[in-house]
Amino acid sequence: MKKNTINTSITIAGVTFKNPIIAASGTFGFGREYSKLYDISTLGGFCTKGLTVEPREGNAPPRIAETYMGILNSVGLQNPGIDAFVRDELPFLSRLDTIRIANVAGNTKEEYIEIVKRVSQASLSHCEERNDEAISRKKPIDMIELNISCPNVAAGGMSFGVCPTSVESIVSAVRPYAKLPMIVKLTPNVANIAENARAAENAGADAISLINTIAGMAVNYKTRKPILARGFGGLSGPAVKPIALKMTHDCYKAVKIPIIGMGGITTAEDIMEFMLCGATAVQIGTANFSNPNICFSLVKDLTNILKECNINDVREVIGALEA
Amino acid sequence: MKDIKFSVKSNLAIADNIFRMELKTSAKLPQIMCGQFLNLEVVGHDDLILRRPFCICDFGADWVSVVYAVLGKGTTALSKLKTGTNINALLPLGNGFVLDKKYTKIAIIGGGLGVAPLLSISKCYLDKEYKKYLGFASKKSVILEKEFGIATTITTDDGSYGIKGYPTTALENDIIGGYKPDIILTCGSHNMMGAVAKLATKYNIPALASTEERMACGIGACLVCVCKVNGRYARVCADGPVFDIRGLAL
Numbered sequence: 001m002k003k004n005t006i007n008t009s010i011t012i013a014g015v016t017f018k019n020p021i022i023a024a025s026g027t028f029g030f031g032r033e034y035s036k037l038y039d040i041s042t043l044g045g046f047c048t049k050g051l052t053v054e055p056r057e058g059n060a061p062p063r064i065a066e067t068y069m070g071i072l073n074s075v076g077l078q079n080p081g082i083d084a085f086v087r088d089e090l091p092f093l094s095r096l097d098t099i100r101i102a103n104v105a106g107n108t109k110e111e112y113i114e115i116v117k118r119v120s121q122a123s124l125s126h127c128e129e130r131n132d133e134a135i136s137r138k139k140p141i142d143m144i145e146l147n148i149s150c151p152n153v154a155a156g157g158m159s160f161g162v163c164p165t166s167v168e169s170i171v172s173a174v175r176p177y178a179k180l181p182m183i184v185k186l187t188p189n190v191a192n193i194a195e196n197a198r199a200a201e202n203a204g205a206d207a208i209s210l211i212n213t214i215a216g217m218a219v220n221y222k223t224r225k226p227i228l229a230r231g232f233g234g235l236s237g238p239a240v241k242p243i244a245l246k247m248t249h250d251c252y253k254a255v256k257i258p259i260i261g262m263g264g265i266t267t268a269e270d271i272m273e274f275m276l277c278g279a280t281a282v283q284i285g286t287a288n289f290s291n292p293n294i295c296f297s298l299v300k301d302l303t304n305i306l307k308e309c310n311i312n313d314v315r316e317v318i319g320a321l322e323a
Numbered sequence: 324m325k326d327i328k329f330s331v332k333s334n335l336a337i338a339d340n341i342f343r344m345e346l347k348t349s350a351k352l353p354q355i356m357c358g359q360f361l362n363l364e365v366v367g368h369d370d371l372i373l374r375r376p377f378c379i380c381d382f383g384a385d386w387v388s389v390v391y392a393v394l395g396k397g398t399t400a401l402s403k404l405k406t407g408t409n410i411n412a413l414l415p416l417g418n419g420f421v422l423d424k425k426y427t428k429i430a431i432i433g434g435g436l437g438v439a440p441l442l443s444i445s446k447c448y449l450d451k452e453y454k455k456y457l458g459f460a461s462k463k464s465v466i467l468e469k470e471f472g473i474a475t476t477i478t479t480d481d482g483s484y485g486i487k488g489y490p491t492t493a494l495e496n497d498i499i500g501g502y503k504p505d506i507i508l509t510c511g512s513h514n515m516m517g518a519v520a521k522l523a524t525k526y527n528i529p530a531l532a533s534t535e536e537r538m539a540c541g542i543g544a545c546l547v548c549v550c551k552v553n554g555r556y557a558r559v560c561a562d563g564p565v566f567d568i569r570g571l572a573l
């Protein structure tokens with residue numbers, strides 16, 4: 001019998017992933033916790049919690065509410081700030097054999113530029129400081145994911161990601177400072193996501209990822225209060241999948257750069273659907289909470305499903321949706 | 324910490340709206356510390372995607388038990404599970420009650436379901452002297468009295484069983500009578516733990532309290548479960564759930 005080797009590796013902006021499975025920002029910490037459960041180097045990659053220049057406290061609890069097939073979160077961007085990240089997390093990240101994506105955010109153009117600069121610097125100088133041959137050429141961070149869903153303080157709190165002009169302006173402002181391939185993460189809370197995807201591409205994004213969470217609310221009718229302390233939050237999980245799929249497909253038709261799709265992915269079937277709609281890779285967020293080993297399992301499940309479908313190379317699936 | 328496949332060994336009501344579920348497994352259980360918790364899959368309700376955190380009430384080589392109140396959709400679904408149902412639980416999570424060797428006289432104060440994580444303390448620390456004070460709303464909500472064994476004082480708010488009043492009052496009466504615990508370990512309602520915090524300050528006794536917050540990952544990765552400890556956000560699931568009571572805003 002012929003031994004069938006199946007290729008699961010994909011490439012985005014010159015960066016090769018073992019497989020298209022990436023853990024999503026905010027659900028995977030800096031990788032440490034899940035690495036106690038399984039070898040996270042088996043994953044294609046993972047995104048860190050959103051990083052900002054200064055430490056951020058995040059929002060008041062309760063920060064989570066469960067809804068039908070979904071969750072609303074209002075963590076905010078709680079993170080230790082770039083200095084503590086570089087000091088405490090980079091040594092751990094540098095030992096991993098998977099693609100490490102730093103998710104970054106800010107509230108002003110200057111903050112975005114600064115965080116992108118600092119992450120690039122930290123990753124590149126980490127290599128130079130090491131004389132150790134084995135790791136000297138390995139960057140502890142491979143890519144940057146720009147979260148542009150944050151409120152823009154200078155524009156009265158309207159999100160940077162909300163319209164094509166503001167997307168183009170923030171992405172082109174940071175582009176010269178990003179010394180690593182840059183993914184722009186789009187928010188679904190917009191009129192036409194495909195136009196924003198195009199704006200990101202025009203401004204120099206190497207790839208786009210979508211969707212971030214969808215704005216939503218949960219209310220307790222007895223107390224007559226919102227469940228989340230902040231009043232509202234972002235919806236994720238299986239409930240958002242059909243929306244995320246269509247948005248992935250709309251963006252695929254609009255841009256040439258690779259797309260990383262996400263929103264409610266729980267099974268290998270879901271991954272196939274996102275890839276058919278044009279995703280080169282996918283991210284898994286909320287599903288990590290239902291099953292802490294889900295990303296690890298999906299790597300095997302994806303190979304099995306490709307085998308079942310007689311597909312030898314996962315790249316064949318990308319954008320192969322038929323009319 | 325491991326995600327373990329269990330099967331339901333028993334799942335029975337032990338008081339008004341309160342169930343005890345025993346789970347057994349053929350997998351090797353990691354070592355468990357009293358006060359740690361597990362994150363239990365909700366089987367039987369497909370709309371729910373989050374697991375439910377419960378204290379590990381008791382455990383053995385191949386089993387754990389949880390005691391839970393039926394409150395919402397998740398616990399309602401759990402209360403209907405039949406013997407033999409397969410169910411996954413991630414465990415053991417959190418820090419548990421970690422005690423310094425120097426403490427020998429231990430006072431345990433639990434309120435309502437908060438008594439559950441306190442049961443296995445005497446199993447984890449064999450060479451200590453315990454006094455236990457358990458408070459309940461009324462006779463029909465008293466749980467685990469037999470399991471807590473000797474040196475246990477039961478109080479009820481309405482006086483329908485045991486001493487009428489709060490467990491903190493019972494402890495304070497003993498302190499006034501000359502009892503001086505080295506440390507107090509507690510879990511219960513916000514109000515009860517607030518009263519414990521006051522006692523601890525008044526009589527200068529160290530105290531550890533087990534807290535709750537809504538969770539998702541249960542392992543420290545998502546930052547949804549924070550509470551203020553010494554004025555800064557700490558993750559209840561990974562930095563707690565047991566904290567020095569002085570740091571909590573009670």
Ligand SMILES: Cc1cc2nc3c(=O)[nH]c(=O)nc-3n(C[C@H](O)[C@H](O)[C@H](O)COP(=O)(O)OP(=O)(O)OC[C@H]3O[C@@H](n4cnc5c(N)ncnc54)[C@H](O)[C@@H]3O)c2cc1C
Nearest residue numbers: 375376377378390391392394395396397398439535536537
């Ligand atoms: C560390 C820890 C240990 C716990 N130990 C026990 C125990 O031993 N026995 C017991 O009966 N209960 C315990 N709880 C509370 C228990 O997790 C909730 O009562 C349960 O999740 C309610 O689920 P539900 O679907 O019935 O309620 P719903 O209100 O329908 O749940 C909606 C969402 O809110 C969450 N939620 C609701 N109430 C709480 C709460 N008090 N704490 C945390 N999350 C909540 C649920 O997990 C779910 O995500 C513990 C909580 C924590 C954090």
Ligand SMILES: Cc1cc2nc3c(=O)[nH]c(=O)nc-3n(C[C@H](O)[C@H](O)[C@H](O)COP(=O)(O)O)c2cc1C
Nearest residue numbers: 024025026050073147211212236237263264285286
């Ligand atoms: C608890 C939580 C925290 C999140 N934090 C971030 C974040 O810091 N930065 C970001 O770009 N996205 C964040 N997200 C969004 C996810 O990365 C992802 O875009 C979204 O959850 C949709 O995917 P899912 O349905 O698989 O979870 C967060 C999501 C959750 C549930």
Ligand code: FES
Nearest residue numbers: 539541543546560
């Ligand atoms: S529940 Fe995720 S950090 Fe505590």
